[in-house]
Amino acid sequence: MSEMRAVGFTEFGDASVLRIVTLPVPEPGPGQVRVHVAAATVNPTDIAFRRGGRALPPGVEPPYIPGMDLAGVIDATGPDVTGWTDGDRVMAAVSPVDPGGGAQAEYRLVDTDQLARVPDGIPLEAAATLPMNGMTVRAALDMLALPAGSTLAVTGSPGAVGGYAIQLGVHEGLAVVADAAPADEDLIRGLGATRVVPRGHGFAAAVRSFCAEGADAVIDAALAGPPALAAVRDGGHLIAVRPFQGETERDITISLVLVGQHLHEGTRVAELAHLAAKGVLTPRIAEQIPASRAADAHRKLEAGGVRGRLVLTF
Numbered sequence: 531m532s533e534m535r536a537v538g539f540t541e542f543g544d545a546s547v548l549r550i551v552t553l554p555v556p557e558p559g560p561g562q563v564r565v566h567v568a569a570a571t572v573n574p575t576d577i578a579f580r581r582g583g584r585a586l587p588p589g590v591e592p593p594y595i596p597g598m599d600l601a602g603v604i605d606a607t608g609p610d611v612t613g614w615t616d617g618d619r620v621m622a623a624v625s626p627v628d629p630g631g632g633a634q635a636e637y638r639l640v641d642t643d644q645l646a647r648v649p650d651g652i653p654l655e656a657a658a659t660l661p662m663n664g665m666t667v668r669a670a671l672d673m674l675a676l677p678a679g680s681t682l683a684v685t686g687s688p689g690a691v692g693g694y695a696i697q698l699g700v701h702e703g704l705a706v707v708a709d710a711a712p713a714d715e716d717l718i719r720g721l722g723a724t725r726v727v728p729r730g731h732g733f734a735a736a737v738r739s740f741c742a743e744g745a746d747a748v749i750d751a752a753l754a755g756p757p758a759l760a761a762v763r764d765g766g767h768l769i770a771v772r773p774f775q776g777e778t779e780r781d782i783t784i785s786l787v788l789v790g791q792h793l794h795e796g797t798r799v800a801e802l803a804h805l806a807a808k809g810v811l812t813p814r815i816a817e818q819i820p821a822s823r824a825a826d827a828h829r830k831l832e833a834g835g836v837r838g839r840l841v842l843t844f
Contacts, residue, residue: 536635537824537842538593542582545828550821551593555637556630557606562639563614564606565622569658569818570633571599572827572840573690579626580828587627595631597842598623598789600638601648601658611642619648621803623661623793634821636844646799649807656813657803659839663690664802664811666789667698667749670769673785674747678703683737683745683761686752687723688714690839691771694811695749696721701810707737707745709752717837721812734760814838 538551558564576596578584601621604614614620622644626632630639648657676682682699686692687708699706700722708723709730718726727736734757737745744763749771756776762768764780774784792798805811816838819827827840 534636535821535844536593536595536631537597537821538595538631539580540592540594542580545580545825545832547580548825548828550824551595553593553631553635556639558608558611558639560608560610561641561643562608563604563611563620563642563645565600565602565620565638565640566605567600567602567633567636567638567844568654569601569844570597570635570821570842571658571662572596572824572831572842573598573662574831575662576626576632576634577828577832579632589629590627593631594626595633595635596626597633597635598626598662599658599660599839600624600633600640601654602638603654605637614642614645619654619657620645621648621654621657621661621799622646622796623665623789623799625790625793634824634842641794643794643796644799645796646803649803652803652806652813655815655818655841655843657806658841659690659813659815660802660806660811661799662789663839664694665792665795665799666691666771666787667694668798668802669789669792670695670749670771670787671698671702673769673787674767676702676704676746679705680746681705681707681741683707683709683733683748683758684723685709685729685733685748685750685754685758687718687721687729688837689751690814691749691751693721693814693838695751696723697811698805700724701805705741707740709733714837731757734758737761816840818843
């Protein structure tokens with residue numbers, strides 16, 4: 531085995547730039563394992579990476595390999611690695627701008643501090659939906675540090691981040707007000723939201739009909755931006771998942787959660803995996819798509835309306 535397949539592109543653009551590329555199979559170094567990837571998700575960050583416009587670190591050269599979430603089986607370990615062996619089912623969140631590329635490859639080197647075990651009973655395809663989106667929410671809730679009984683409002687509730695925000699928030703004793711279009715109301719109730727309100731322009735007013743002073747915090751997974759501030763109480767907190775385009779008001783704190791700062795917190799991913807095994811978190815697969823059809827997956831995500839994650843399989 532000397533070569534592997536990966537989803538790659540050599541120039542930035544629309545989904546048509548994606549293709550299957552052939553690369554050498556990497557060898558693990560100190561503190562690393564090699565994962566034979568079974569599944570890797572497609573996230574909005576992959577769309578942004580493919581379109582271009584961001585500065586890349588030195589040493590990152592084409593073909594560029596997208597993807598941040600992966601799940602698979604360890605098939606080789608570095609010389610000093612302990613506690614991990616060939617055959618272990620694992621998942622991790624990785625960076626596509628590391629020199630080795632992203633998650634959408636047959637084999638990926640992963641540092642041991644990024645790894646979490648996949649619990650028995652959770653398919654690898656489902657496990658691949660958890661690390662990046664789950665850690666985004668975990669980091670957001672840690673930043674908020676809301677006491678039990680606080681009110682958390684969530685935009686973009688039907689998406690992967692929104693769904694995990696509902697479930698983790700409820701698990702931590704928060705009253706979660708979540709938005710939904712009529713077709714998604716049953717889904718959002720099923721995820722455990724305390725109150726479901728209309729998405730879009732009426733969101734803030736609907737939140738305040740539940741808590742007149744406004745929510746203690748908002749996780750803005752829908753990228754609503756400044757209009758979401760109206761749902762937050764004076765002196766509350768808004769968590770943005772992309773840079774916030776606008777100014778704050780009424781002493782509301784605006785924080786940006788950057789999951790790239792948390793990629794080496796495998797123990798936290800393991801905590802999320804434990805919650806998934808208990809049924810507290812629900813990994814949701816929208817569709818499994820062969821890696822050879824990565825361009826189709828990108829187009830589906832860009833078209834909108836995806837509920838759960840699109841999972842590329844190898």
